[in-house]
Amino acid sequence: MSNIREVARRSGVSVATVSRALKDPQMVSPRTRERVLKAVEEAGYRPNLLARNFSSGKSYAVMVLVPNIANPFFSRVIRGIEKAAQDQGYSVLLGDTKGDSSNEQFYAGMALTNQADGVIQLGSRYPFAEKDANLAASVPLVNACERIVEDDRYPVVELDNHGAAQEVARHLMKMGHRRIGVITGPSQSPIVRDRLSGFSEALKKRGLELDPEMVVHGEFTMTSGQKGAETLLSTHHRPTAIFCMNDEMAIGAVHQVKRMGLRVPEDVSVTGFDNIEFSQFTDPPLTTINQPAEELGRYAMETLRLIIDGKPLKSSRTILPFELVERESTGPCSYK
Amino acid sequence: MSNIREVARRSGVSVATVSRALKDPQMVSPRTRERVLKAVEEAGYRPNLLARNFSSGKSYAVMVLVPNIANPFFSRVIRGIEKAAQDQGYSVLLGDTKGDSSNEQFYAGMALTNQADGVIQLGSRYPFAEKDANLAASVPLVNACERIVEDDRYPVVELDNHGAAQEVARHLMKMGHRRIGVITGPSQSPIVRDRLSGFSEALKKRGLELDPEMVVHGEFTMTSGQKGAETLLSTHHRPTAIFCMNDEMAIGAVHQVKRMGLRVPEDVSVTGFDNIEFSQFTDPPLTTINQPAEELGRYAMETLRLIIDGKPLKSSRTILPFELVERESTGPCSYK
């Protein structure tokens, strides 16, 4: 592997000039530039970015903490992050945390040893170990999709979860549903709270109360959606519709509804959230909320970049718009 | 951010001793060690790994090229890679290539500038630009899941695709199917060729010929699976079973079979490949081939590590076992 000195030697200039010719071409004369580039070619030279980064004190990498990389919604967010990162000359380090705080601390900790210039947390936890909080205070951190619990020090890029859940409620009520079950995510998650409050608020506006028996907690997995549906449908007074807080759980719920000999949507309507691609191919296709996943990622990366560069943020909270996608998993309430 | 000199000053020893106390504790006396650790604590010191890596000439990062990060099968492979990487002190750089060769070249190129110590290619292409081939020759590269076309210079970790496709064929023939359609992936892909040859070989053994009209090419997406099924089912003599080369296409195919008023499996059996989690929740659940995805990833990372460290490989080709998972999307042939 040839280095900058080798190129300097070959082109008969100093290393400084080579450095300039490559990073700031108009700083050197056309003739030298040409000679340098020729030497670069001949030597098969590639700058050692490890050295460059070390020298500049930056890694030009961002650490992305993702609760579950197998969730297609997060995949799309990551796509958005990556695209934006590439545009900005940054690389993406992947940290699949499985929602585990020790994993989060491990990966986020890499920003403390200069392996990443910033962190994008897609989960809802403050990702650093408490004992590292002092050091971590200076690490650029952006929170996307979720919102870090009890902490508004960090910019967040998220959906109008409250509004989206309201929209779902309105959609179901418009179809005549009055007893609606909800399969949430983990109860401590801020988005779960937002969606739950939006949902019950919309119900209240129409004089309906959210029966606690109609709220079960899932874990954003298909299995938990299936179990949740089983619980809801085994109640004495079963719901005619189920609002699932993500598409995976909705897929599990639809599965269970059918297993219990009921039809979707004739007997039970089911809604999802996220609009992952699979939601179009279930039977029936899911009514769901579309999240602009790639944009969430892009905004998160762009925001992080501003922080890294010490530039001012227009706002510490970016809310992206949702969209209700009506498909065939919801229909008129046939009960009574 | 305090550095090693600061710690040296605080503990009254030299930087070398601090370095040793941290990297090789038993090289310094217990008393000094203690003093150093105390100083580290007080100073809130974290080693600058950018500097350490630069100094050692290694990035301790691997670049993973993935054709489509939204494909849950690849997600699981990445999980396996990441786990193994973490165990070995490596970080994972993500390169979502979308199957695009310019993306592959961009991301793989990061290994040429010392930003990654090696590359894991999950796609089937030689990832470097031809003009970089000379430089790239020294970059550790492992191919997983797919096999790099026309090039056996690189170790590969893959499934027995030929055998798995045979197994699918045998399963369908056992159920009485004699006219079977196939929805493949891109025709240049080696795994597609392997599976196709295994499939037709098994057919031949039972005196059946694979009708070219029964082979359509998909792109490993649900939409292409849907289209493929439409094509196959619109033929004059339609198949009673369809072998899809991944689960997404099978999901699309099932969707289309139903849309055409046919039943799965009563009228048409459908099989998938990969055993992604969604395959359990389709209606009906998919008969498919289980791939040990995480293990594929783990082996790939371990193999790459051996190459990086210049250690000998036991074999340049690791074949992992498959398993046929029988679910309800396949059933006895009812035709004639």
Place this chain on the structure above:
DNA sequence: GTGAAAGCGCTAACAT
């Protein structure tokens, strides 16, 4: 426009 040289933070060879 170009060169000389310091310095980024760490490791490791060498000296003691």
Place this chain on the structure above:
DNA sequence: ATGTTAGCGCTTTCAC
């Protein structure tokens, strides 16, 4: 067991 120092490859002042 510990200190001194060169050096990793690059960027960036500071002179000229």
